[in-house]
Amino acid sequence: MFIAILGRQPALGATELERLYGGNHTRWFSDSAMLIESDVFDFNRLGGSLKAGRIILQMNGNWQTISRAVVDRYTKQWHDVPHKITLGISAYGFRISPRDVQKTGLLLKKQLQQCDVSLRLIPNAEPALNTATSHHNKLGLSPHKVELLIVRNTSGRVIIAESIGAQNISALAARDQARPRTDAFVGMLPPKLARMMVNFTGLPRKFNDSAAESTSKLCILDPFCGTGTVLQEALLNGYSVIGTDLSQKMIDYTTENLSWLRQKFRTTGEVIALQQADATTFQWKSSRAINAVVCETYLGQPFSAPPRPEKLREVAGNCNHIITAFLRNIHSQLGDTTPLVLAVPAWRNRDGHFTHLPLIKHLADLGYQRVLLRHIRPKQLLYYRENQVVAREILILTKSPEHRKHTII
Numbered sequence: 001m002f003i004a005i006l007g008r009q010p011a012l013g014a015t016e017l018e019r020l021y022g023g024n025h026t027r028w029f030s031d032s033a034m035l036i037e038s039d040v041f042d043f044n045r046l047g048g049s050l051k052a053g054r055i056i057l058q059m060n061g062n063w064q065t066i067s068r069a070v071v072d073r074y075t076k077q078w079h080d081v082p083h084k085i086t087l088g089i090s091a092y093g094f095r096i097s098p099r100d101v102q103k104t105g106l107l108l109k110k111q112l113q114q115c116d117v118s119l120r121l122i123p124n125a126e127p128a129l130n131t132a133t134s135h136h137n138k139l140g141l142s143p144h145k146v147e148l149l150i151v152r153n154t155s156g157r158v159i160i161a162e163s164i165g166a167q168n169i170s171a172l173a174a175r176d177q178a179r180p181r182t183d184a185f186v187g188m189l190p191p192k193l194a195r196m197m198v199n200f201t202g203l204p205r206k207f208n209d210s211a212a213e214s215t216s217k218l219c220i221l222d223p224f225c226g227t228g229t230v231l232q233e234a235l236l237n238g239y240s241v242i243g244t245d246l247s248q249k250m251i252d253y254t255t256e257n258l259s260w261l262r263q264k265f266r267t268t269g270e271v272i273a274l275q276q277a278d279a280t281t282f283q284w285k286s287s288r289a290i291n292a293v294v295c296e297t298y299l300g301q302p303f304s305a306p307p308r309p310e311k312l313r314e315v316a317g318n319c320n321h322i323i324t325a326f327l328r329n330i331h332s333q334l335g336d337t338t339p340l341v342l343a344v345p346a347w348r349n350r351d352g353h354f355t356h357l358p359l360i361k362h363l364a365d366l367g368y369q370r371v372l373l374r375h376i377r378p379k380q381l382l383y384y385r386e387n388q389v390v391a392r393e394i395l396i397l398t399k400s401p402e403h404r405k406h407t408i409i
Contacts, residue, residue, distance in 0.1 A: 002036045004049040011380035013048030019202040023374030030153040047195030053149040053161030067104040079115040086120045086145045090128035093152035098124035134166035181253035195233040200341045201292040218291040223279035228254030240270040244277035280325035296343040303389040346393040369400040
C-alpha cells in the first residue's frame with residue numbers, strides 16, 4: 001500500500017488518484033493525504049501529488065512514541081550498511097516544531113555512529129520538508145537517500161512510509177518556462193494541471209499490451225490546443241495526440257514546442273496531426289479513433305479584479321456560446337464512453353463565490369453527463385490561485401446513455 005501527499009488543492013490530486021486506481025482502491029487518510037491499494041504505483045505519472053511513499057508501519061501515538069519507533073526500527077535496519085545514508089524526515093498532522101523532527105533524526109544519527117554508520121540529516125525549516133528540498137536531494141530515489149513520511153490523521157492514527165520520490169519540479173518548470181513558445185494572451189495552463197487532466201480521463205497507458213498491438217497507442221484530442229501544453233503531457237504519458245486550434249499561430253507554436261519536447265524528454269507517443277480548425281464546426285477525421293478529449297477551452301478575457309455584473313454577463317455569455325457549440329459539434333464524433341475532460345472558466349467575486357457557466361446546468365440537454373466520483377464532489381474541481389479572478393473549473397464528462405448512438409469516427 002502507498003500513501004500520497006496531495007498538492008495545494010487536494011481535491012484535484014484525489015480525483016487523479018481515483019481515476020487512475022479506482023474509487024475502491026483509494027481512500028482518504030487525512031485532508032491532505034490519500035491511501036492507494038496497489039502493488040504498482042507510478043508516482044512519476046502524477047501531477048497532483050507532491051510526494052508518495054510505500055507504507056512501512058501503522059500505529060497510534062504521539063510524536064514521542066513515533067520518534068522512538070523510528071529510531072529503534074532504523075537503527076536495526078541500518079546498523080551494518082556499508083554506505084553513507086542521507087535522511088530526511090517529514091511530519092504531517094502533528095503539532096510539533098521543526099526542532100522536534102530534527103531531534104528524532106539526530107538521535108538516530110547518534111545511534112548509527114556507534115555502529116560506524118554515517119548519516120547525513122537534511123535540516124527541517126518546517127516539520128515537513130518542502131518539495132524542492134526533497135527533489136533536489138533526490139530523496140526516495142535510491143536505497144541510501146531516504147525520506148520518511150510520517151502522517152497523522154485527526155483520529156490519531158499514524159502512518160510511516162518510505163518515500164518513492166517527490167514531484168519533479170525542475171522538469172515541470174522546464175516544460176512551463178523553457179519551451180521556445182508561450183503566449184500569455186491565450187492562457188498559461190500549468191503543466192501539472194494539464195497532466196492531471198490527462199489522468200482524469202482514466203485511460204491506461206497503452207491500448208493493448210499484446211505483441212500484435214504493442215505499438216498501438218491511445219489517442220487524445222485537444223481541440224483548443226493553444227501552445228500544446230496538454231499535448232506535451234499526453235505524449236510524456238505515452239499517448240498519441242491530435243491537436244487543433246482556431247489560430248494557425250498557435251499550431252505553429254505547438255509544432256515548435258513539441259519538437260523541443262522530443263529533444264529534451266523521452267516521449268513514446270505519436271503526433272498524429274496538428275492543424276488549424278474551428279472546434280465549433282470541424283470534423284476530426286483520422287485513421288486513429290479518438291479515445292479521449294482533453295482541453296482548456298476558451299476562458300474569455302483575463303481580469304485583475306472582479307468585473308462589473310454587466311461585463312461578467314457579457315464575457316460569460318460569450319464563453320458559454322463557444323463551448324456549447326463545441327460540445328454540440330463533437331458529440332456525434334465520439335464513442336459512447338469516450339471521456340471528455342474540459343477546463344472551463346468560472347469567475348470568483350470579492351466574497352470568494354463563483355459564477356459558473358450556464359451550460360453546466362444543461363449538460364443533459366447537450367447529451368452529456370458528469371462522471372461521478374466516489375471521493376470528490378463536482379463543485380470541488382476548481383483550480384485557481386489566491387486573488388485570481390478567472391478560475392478553471394474541470395468538467396469530466398461522457399455521453400449520457402439516452403444520447404449514445406454508437407457513432408465513432
